[in-house]
Amino acid sequence: QVQLVESGGGLVQAGGSLRLSCAASGRTFGTYTMGWFRQAPGKEREFVAAVSQNGFPTYYGDSVKGRFTLSRDDAKNTVYLQMNALKPEDTAVYYCAAGIMYNTYRNSYAYDYWGQGTQVTVSS
Numbered sequence: 827q828v829q830l831v832e833s834g835g836g837l838v839q840a841g842g843s844l845r846l847s848c849a850a851s852g853r854t855f856g857t858y859t860m861g862w863f864r865q866a867p868g869k870e871r872e873f874v875a876a877v878s879q880n881g882f883p884t885y886y887g888d889s890v891k892g893r894f895t896l897s898r899d900d901a902k903n904t905v906y907l908q909m910n911a912l913k914p915e916d917t918a919v920y921y922c923a924a925g926i927m928y929n930t931y932r933n934s935y936a937y938d939y940w941g942q943g944t945q946v947t948v949s950s
Contacts, residue, residue, distance in 0.1 A: 828852040828939040830922045835944030838912055842948075846907040848922030848941055856880075859927055860898055860905045863934055864918035864946075874920070875907060876931040885931055890916075912948045919943040 834846040848860070861876035875896040876885045884896050895908040905922065923937035930936035 828858065828924050830924060830939055830941035832920070832922050832941040832944040835920060835946045837947045837949065840912060840914055840948055840950050842912050843908070843910045844912065844946060846909065846920055846922075846944060846946075848905045848907075850903045850905070850924060856900045857926065858924040858939075859931055859937075860896075861923045861925070861931055861937055862896060862905075862907050862920060863923060864916075864920045865943075866918040869918075871921075871934050872918075873932040873934070877905065878931075887932075909946070912946075914948050914950045916946060917948050918946060920946050 829851045831849045838844050857879055859876060859878055862874040863871050864874050865871040873887045874890055875894055877896050877898050893911045898905040921943045922941040924939040925937035927936045
């Protein structure tokens with residue numbers, strides 16, 4: 827079993843930045859692909875970013891590519907999502923997830939463990 831605890835969400839003005847953190851405990855952290863998803867009210871859960879178990883490569887959804895950066899620090903059992911140039915359409919609950927997979931990192935069903943979510947609100 828893996829437990830994921832997220833932090834770093836909040837309210838930010840359009841054009842600003844936030845960094846989300848996801849601290850993991852339980853089973854061996856380095857064996858898992860780590861992903862970030864987001865969900866706005868009334869919308870489907872959307873893939874944001876993922877990083878493989880060895881730290882490379884990373885993958886990004888088209889809507890965040892060039893603005894968001896995902897990284898992992900296995901020594902701290904933590905993954906980060908650096909979000910820059912935020913837009914109002916980035917407003918959502920952001921979820922950290924962990925799983926073991928080959929090429930299904932964009933699919934939320936591929937992940938076995940989820941954090942509680944953290945709210946990100948971007949004002950215009």
